[in-house]
Amino acid sequence: MAGDVLLEARGLTKRFPGVLANDSVDLLLHRGEILGLLGENGAGKSTLVKMLFGIHQPDEGDIYFKGQAVTNDGPGEAIARGMSMVHQHFQLVPPLTVAENIVLGNEPISRGFFNKRAAEKRVREISEQYGLTVEPTDVVGDLPVGIQQRVEILKALYRGAEMLILDEPTAVLTPQETDELLVILRQLAADGVGIIFITHKLREVLAVTDRVTVLRQGKGVGTAETANSTSASLAELMVGRSVVLRVEKDEAAPAEPVLIVNDLHVRDDRRQLVVEGATLQVRAGEILGVAGVEGNGQRELVEAITGIRPIDTGSAVVDGTPVGSKPRAVRELGVAYIPEDREKDGLVGGYSIADNLVLATYYEEPFASRGVRDFDAVAQQAEELVEQFDVRTPSINTPVQSLSGGNKQKVIVARELSKENRLVVASQPTRGVDVGSIEFIHNQLITARDAGAAVLLVSAELDEIFGLADRIAVIYEGRIVAELDPTTTTREEVGLFMAGGG
Ligand SMILES: Nc1ncnc2c1ncn2[C@@H]1O[C@H](COP(=O)(O)OP(=O)(O)O)[C@@H](O)[C@H]1O
Numbered sequence: 418m419a420g421d422v423l424l425e426a427r428g429l430t431k432r433f434p435g436v437l438a439n440d441s442v443d444l445l446l447h448r449g450e451i452l453g454l455l456g457e458n459g460a461g462k463s464t465l466v467k468m469l470f471g472i473h474q475p476d477e478g479d480i481y482f483k484g485q486a487v488t489n490d491g492p493g494e495a496i497a498r499g500m501s502m503v504h505q506h507f508q509l510v511p512p513l514t515v516a517e518n519i520v521l522g523n524e525p526i527s528r529g530f531f532n533k534r535a536a537e538k539r540v541r542e543i544s545e546q547y548g549l550t551v552e553p554t555d556v557v558g559d560l561p562v563g564i565q566q567r568v569e570i571l572k573a574l575y576r577g578a579e580m581l582i583l584d585e586p587t588a589v590l591t592p593q594e595t596d597e598l599l600v601i602l603r604q605l606a607a608d609g610v611g612i613i614f615i616t617h618k619l620r621e622v623l624a625v626t627d628r629v630t631v632l633r634q635g636k637g638v639g640t641a642e643t644a645n646s647t648s649a650s651l652a653e654l655m656v657g658r659s660v661v662l663r664v665e666k667d668e669a670a671p672a673e674p675v676l677i678v679n680d681l682h683v684r685d686d687r688r689q690l691v692v693e694g695a696t697l698q699v700r701a702g703e704i705l706g707v708a709g710v711e712g713n714g715q716r717e718l719v720e721a722i723t724g725i726r727p728i729d730t731g732s733a734v735v736d737g738t739p740v741g742s743k744p745r746a747v748r749e750l751g752v753a754y755i756p757e758d759r760e761k762d763g764l765v766g767g768y769s770i771a772d773n774l775v776l777a778t779y780y781e782e783p784f785a786s787r788g789v790r791d792f793d794a795v796a797q798q799a800e801e802l803v804e805q806f807d808v809r810t811p812s813i814n815t816p817v818q819s820l821s822g823g824n825k826q827k828v829i830v831a832r833e834l835s836k837e838n839r840l841v842v843a844s845q846p847t848r849g850v851d852v853g854s855i856e857f858i859h860n861q862l863i864t865a866r867d868a869g870a871a872v873l874l875v876s877a878e879l880d881e882i883f884g885l886a887d888r889i890a891v892i893y894e895g896r897i898v899a900e901l902d903p904t905t906t907t908r909e910e911v912g913l914f915m916a917g918g919g
């Protein structure tokens with residue numbers, strides 16, 4: 418299977434102001450091999466491959482490609498050597514066809530003109546050779562994300578890539594598209610391409626890679642044969658301590674409905690209807706997990722329920738009170754909100770941890786009386802919550818913006834879940850959060866449920882949905898298209914509904 422060494426990196430170091438993003442990292446990739454590059458958010462994975470691909474220049478260290486020391490003064494040079502990178506945000510031109518995109522920059526020319534026929538023929542050939550089915554005449558902007566990604570890969574192959582770097586390629590895919598991509602990667606490897614596959618999903622590493630290199634805080638902490646690895650062993654390498662991957666929870670004891678959403682219609686910022694008749698209920702003491710590919714209206718659904726975004730038609734009712742468009746009034750119904758974009762909606766970066774913890778309650782007892790703030794009460798509450806919610810910080814006066822993603826999220830979770838809640842709305846609550854903090858946040862959501870709150874969990878991560886939800890609702894194009902029991906349904910079935918099938 419694996420052949421000669423294709424790429425070797427020794428001692429790669431990259432410093433950004435105040436951050437040692439890569440600290441003397443070694444990497445080895447053979448021809449025909451899929452190497453997983455695993456690590457938590459901020460571990461340095463993207464920085465490492467950007468150095469290989471010439472986007473960043475290493476401060477120290479050497480790169481050898483096909484036995485020769487190389488420096489890439491930019492992606493153009495890397496591509497010319499036979500390296501290629503599929504970015505998470507595709508670099509395709511939407512109005513152009515598949516074939517036009519693939520040959521862009523290297524167009525076949527006949528008699529001084531772009532030969533469209535020749536381009537389509539060549540694209541058909543490569544597409545058949547690697548089993549990457551596309552229709553060369555389709556307009557790229559009309560295609561689903563999974564197919565657009567194929568076009569990116571074909572573009573790399575067209576340019577003669579011997580090495581392919583994929584940076585978190587599955588983040589934007591449905592489970593089915595992910596499975597298809599993994600099959601394609603195996604085919605490419607069998608054809609001799611060396612592949613660096615970045616992900617933070619252990620399942621994918623175990624499913625497709627030959628070896629895996631783990632980064633933690635900028636350092637290479639180990640390389641393992643995948644066949645000798647388990648999710649527990651890899652998670653431990655990633656985090657530096659053993660972690661519980663499965664959430665412990667008792668069976669739910671659902672009681673009365675708390676949230677009733679009926680035929681809800683909501684518009685996005687461009688005034689387009691993106692929630693188009695969503696209907697769901699969440700009862701006290703249960704977690705309803707809303708699964709869906711991002712961009713199917715879940716953001717607007719959540720914003721409407723929390724009063725941030727106006728409802729067009731239909732209703733959302735909490736304990737009998739219709740939700741209006743005043744977030745503070747919604748909060749006072751006993752609604753907690755863990756937003757998707759914590760930097761934008763959840764925290765004020767320049768404020769201290771203590772002030773962020775009272776962001777919505779600073780005007781209430783005991784933090785203020787008769788309009789005068791009581792700083793001792795604020796500080797005391799902050800000390801308690803920082804301890805209880807395991808926020809790792811030098812002090813409660815530290816500005817929240819200097820915390821890691823996981824600790825920022827814990828500040829929000831502490832603020833929202835430390836009060837008594839009837840309804841907890843959690844949107845992508847562990848996105849960009851380290852594995853250790855994920856475990857903690859999941860346990861807090863279960864605790865809220867067991868204390869009797871209704872929990873609405875919106876997540877694009879099926880592992881999270883299956884780990885936490887007592888019932889699963891699938892959202893597709895602004896509607897709830899299925900309600901499923903996680904104990905009897907499969908990931909594939911959920912995935913099918915997520916993709917609009919089923
Ligand atoms: N262009 C940049 N400027 C400053 N800091 C950066 C830059 N790119 C990445 N970093 C920092 O380097 C560290 C590693 O980031 P990154 O390589 O993106 O991690 P990963 O891809 O594993 O999530 C992080 O602390 C990140 O904030």
Ligand SMILES: [Mg+2]
Binds near residue numbers: 462463464584
């Ligand atoms: Mg990255």
